[in-house]
Amino acid sequence: MTYLIPRDFVAQENARSLAQLQADYDALAGVLQRRGRDIEALTTQAGGFSVALPSWGVGTGGTRFARFPGQGEPRNVFEKIDDCATVHQLTRVTPGVSLHFPWDRTQDPRALREIANARGLHFDSVNSNTFQNAAGQPLSYKYGSLTAQDAAVRAQAIAHNIDCVELGNTLGSKGLTVWLGDGANFPGQHNLRGALERYLSSMREIYAALPSDWLIYIEHKLFEPAFYATTIADWGTSFACATELGPKAKCLVDLGHHAPNTNIEMIVARLAQFGKLGGFHFNDSKYGDDDLDSGSINPFQLFLVFNELRDGVARDGAAFNPTYMLDQSHNVTDPVESLMSSAIEVQRAYIQAALVDTDALAHHQQENDALMAAQTLKQAFRTDVGPILAMARVRAGGAADPVACYRASTYRDHKAKERPPVAGASGSGIV
Numbered sequence: 001m002t003y004l005i006p007r008d009f010v011a012q013e014n015a016r017s018l019a020q021l022q023a024d025y026d027a028l029a030g031v032l033q034r035r036g037r038d039i040e041a042l043t044t045q046a047g048g049f050s051v052a053l054p055s056w057g058v059g060t061g062g063t064r065f066a067r068f069p070g071q072g073e074p075r076n077v078f079e080k081i082d083d084c085a086t087v088h089q090l091t092r093v094t095p096g097v098s099l100h101f102p103w104d105r106t107q108d109p110r111a112l113r114e115i116a117n118a119r120g121l122h123f124d125s126v127n128s129n130t131f132q133n134a135a136g137q138p139l140s141y142k143y144g145s146l147t148a149q150d151a152a153v154r155a156q157a158i159a160h161n162i163d164c165v166e167l168g169n170t171l172g173s174k175g176l177t178v179w180l181g182d183g184a185n186f187p188g189q190h191n192l193r194g195a196l197e198r199y200l201s202s203m204r205e206i207y208a209a210l211p212s213d214w215l216i217y218i219e220h221k222l223f224e225p226a227f228y229a230t231t232i233a234d235w236g237t238s239f240a241c242a243t244e245l246g247p248k249a250k251c252l253v254d255l256g257h258h259a260p261n262t263n264i265e266m267i268v269a270r271l272a273q274f275g276k277l278g279g280f281h282f283n284d285s286k287y288g289d290d291d292l293d294s295g296s297i298n299p300f301q302l303f304l305v306f307n308e309l310r311d312g313v314a315r316d317g318a319a320f321n322p323t324y325m326l327d328q329s330h331n332v333t334d335p336v337e338s339l340m341s342s343a344i345e346v347q348r349a350y351i352q353a354a355l356v357d358t359d360a361l362a363h364h365q366q367e368n369d370a371l372m373a374a375q376t377l378k379q380a381f382r383t384d385v386g387p388i389l390a391m392a393r394v395r396a397g398g399a400a401d402p403v404a405c406y407r408a409s410t411y412r413d414h415k416a417k418e419r420p421p422v423a424g425a426s427g428s429g430i431v
């Protein structure tokens with residue numbers, strides 16, 4: 001029998017801190033009222049937020065050097081769903097799960113869908129994988145996949161992506177995210193223009209197989225594993241390809257996929273302006289594609305990204321709805337704890353951005369008052385919106401303090417008993 005955290009347990013844990021939370025909430029309500037803001041409206045807004053979980057994030061990811069798995073990690077997609085459901089149970093902001101094929105392939109996608117739905121989850125975009133060879137696959141991706149010189153390799157990679165679309169369709173997904181490691185490690189290895197031509201020709205075939213209500217997300221990444229010239233290295237290439245492909249193709253911004261100090265919020269603004277901002281993979285980084293927990297290194301950048309997203313909604317309304325996913329690798333933490341805190345960090349940035357005094361900001365911009373414009377953003381960023389997030393969770397049946405509640409539940413100890421390690425099974429699929 002699979003252990004689930006009992007609902008009553010969450011309520012009991014919440015009861016310990018409810019009076020304190022209410023006091024903090026009331027104090028914050030007063031602060032916001034003086035700024036002309038209604039805390040209840042913000043709490044409702046926080047309750048409407050969601051960010052999808054990466055199925056590959058519930059296991060220890062590891063680095064290229066080693067993987068040090070923790071106890072009780074999921075050994076298959078059904079166990080991953082249990083962990084995702086637990087993250088959602090306590091945070092109430094992660095009802096979507098983004099699957100990755102072939103790591104999450106199952107013989108019975110209908111059963112998987114039913115089980116996930118019964119746990120309050122649905123499937124967000126699916127991800128294809130042509131950056132590794134799948135077991136038993138006839139041709140190798142060593143020299144590329146959708147851009148390979150060999151037409152038969154390209155055909156195999158195209159077929160895999162179309163297979164992901166079909167599987168995703170059965171699961172109720174509405175999007176395919178395509179990231180590939182294709183590129184060159186040496187100058188001269190590729191004809192740079194030829195590689196992109198082959199990419200576009202392959203993507204056109206995948207695009208043609210999309211159901212009418214699906215989107216295809218193009219994920220760029222500066223480098224790794226192609227260390228000289230990655231084919232889809234930047235948002236400009238991604239934008240050009242999405243434009244070439246058509247309206248169902250959009251760009252996906254993974255926060256870790258840029259050179260250090262890149263102004264990511266400006267990329268977000270540009271893609272939003274031209275209608276090609278499809279979605280995000282949230283994570284944080286110090287050096288490269290570090291896949292650290294969202295908001296753990298540069299929460300101000302995350303806030304500034306959400307400030308652009310707020311601006312996008314203000315301009316375009318409901319038509320502006322990029323999809324949000326986490327994409328992280330947890331090496332030294334319990335993945336469930338990292339995912340819970342990361343989802344809340346992303347939600348925090350969303351609510352902080354909602355607090356920006358947009359009239360004041362527009363005024364300072366008009367007056368060329370750079371200092372006060374920056375202060376206006378900082379005032380929103382510095383506001384501790386924690387009580388709003390906690391109250392939204394409690395009202396939705398989640399935990400006031402998800403990590404404390406999770407630890408008190410001894411969920412991981414239960415899983416350690418239920419899930420003895422199986423040789424070759426990896427919770428993350430990455431290593």
Ligand code: PSV
Pocket residue numbers: 056127179219221254281289327430
């Ligand atoms: C590549 O670094 C990436 O960000 C892509 O989204 C992959 O699908 C994911 O990581 C998993 O390895």
Ligand code: MN
Pocket residue numbers: 179219254281327
């Ligand atoms: Mn990613």
